[in-house]
Amino acid sequence: MLSEELRKELRTRVAHAVTNREAAVDVMKELQRHYGWLTDEAVAEAAELLGLTPLQVEELATFYEMIYRRPVGRRVIHVCDSISCWALGGESLMAHLARQLGIEPGGTTADGMFTLLPCCCLGNCGDAPTLMIGDTLYGLVTPEKADEIVGKEGTAAQ
């Protein structure tokens, strides 16, 4: 359930838009922030706020890399697998993280803390290899540095 406050905030955002659906990405992101992922309930709520059908929201939700339509951990680790990171060890970084966390790319740790996902270019190519957790970008990530980052993010999310 959404709080009255959040619902009001989202209605204001929709009201500011040139057309209702222009606010769709913002609304989906806010609902995802609230629920942790874009639940079926959130899709229905977004549809109601935007004056769309749930199916119309679904076709947007499934289009974007950062909208999760399945449950994810409290922290999602996006590891860049595009060309600059690939050239500087992106594949071994991903393999290292998968080993350390004990999950395959796409999986979530048993404690629900981390989801590990490959992603496309994060725009940090000069500091490859790169990963992103939440809105935080990490560059020049060695395996040691990756362990440190995961430890820190894990503690912060406790």
Added chain:
Amino acid sequence: MVPSPLAGEGEGGGEVELFSMFRRHPPPDPLPSREGDKTFAWTLFLERMTCMEQLLFRHNRPGRCVTFAEYRSDGGFAALEKALSGMSPSDVQQVVIDSNLRGRGGAGFPTGKKWSFVPRDIPGPRYLICNCDEMEPGTYKDRVLLEANPYSLVEGMTLAAYAIGVAHAFIFIRRGYEEAAENCRRAIAEAKATGLLGENILGSGFSLELDVHQSAGRYICGEETALMNALEGRRANPRSKPPFPAVKGLWGRPTVVNNVETLANIPAIVAGGAAWFKGLARIPEAAGTKLFCVSGHVKNAACFELPLGMTLGEIIDGPCGGMLPGREFKACIPGGASTPFFTKAHWNVPMDFDTVAKAGSRLGTGGIVVFDRNTCMVAATLNLVSFYARESCGWCTPCREGLPFVQDVLARIEAGEGREEHIGILREHVQYLNYAFCPLAPGAMGPVEGLLRLFEDEIREHIVLGRCPLGGK
């Protein structure tokens, strides 16, 4: 060389003895480190050592974003004041046409010409969109630019809107660029609070509303018609052209879509004039500077503002400080993931739109990705094609079906399961994928075309040996 009319230009002057300067003053070592503010360190170095004018980075401060007050006292918004007090919209458009500014987002279309396609005589709104959906692998210049200074963009967009007659403009920012988006929002609020944006700007009667739209991550949103669908809150499949956006774009209205770097150039062009801007380039057919963002196996992988027309070799040996220790240059992507490879044979190609095109590739975004001798070019191409296969929006068959097929063929060759006929199949698909609905699939085949043209022997070696001769990397 036209003397610089911009304020605060140090020694200035002098077409840059850039390369002899680099030889006489070798780039500092170990400064700048692989961490810290590399871009700023290099901006300073380039200015001091070469008297080279920095246009986009001239307001930068070390390790942080320039403030509104600093930008103002550096002469920021003077171009807007100049335009609104004494230039007509068509004067502004004309100076941009005369400057030969070409789009910095990849296609290199002349900016002033693009603006001139917008019909002036039909009533109702028209729109300006800044494309900051920077997701081309190997490209990060717009992020570096906006993290250091969002004001040139805001001023440039206001000037562009004035020239085209736009009252509502958008900055479309990719996911993950939170700091850039935050900087833009702050710059917009500050400009509004001081009468430089919003209603009746500087008492001129001209008004502009500027909004930031943050996307949720999908490469195709950078294609201008897909971007308009994304902004409207529709699934971001590209639209057919014609009608072109200049006639029928956002919400069916005339729309101009320009890249961040393109728009950030406008204030300096209006302030400095077309002749000065053209003179910044190193070869007469080019105009202005370009942000080159370099990555891969070089020592200093950073974003540099350099004159257009510098050669590839000068960029790699100069500001990039050469290859990483013990590595030897093999090839590079000259302008983002969709551009065919360059090799040592292209070392002396001047990096400008037409010169790079003549050499068989594209200047693209200026994102240079450098590979050393141990890099397998089949594996590199496979990585690039995999990116495009995943990012295909699925709208048309050549792209949706063709890219995974090409990806599979490359994966087989890399895994040592390639057959001679695969080379012909790849070659055919370079042609077939041109039948796609939008430029994504033909772009994806850029590196495949380069692989076939420049590294056919390396592909064949995989097939003959039944394994990757470089052990997969």
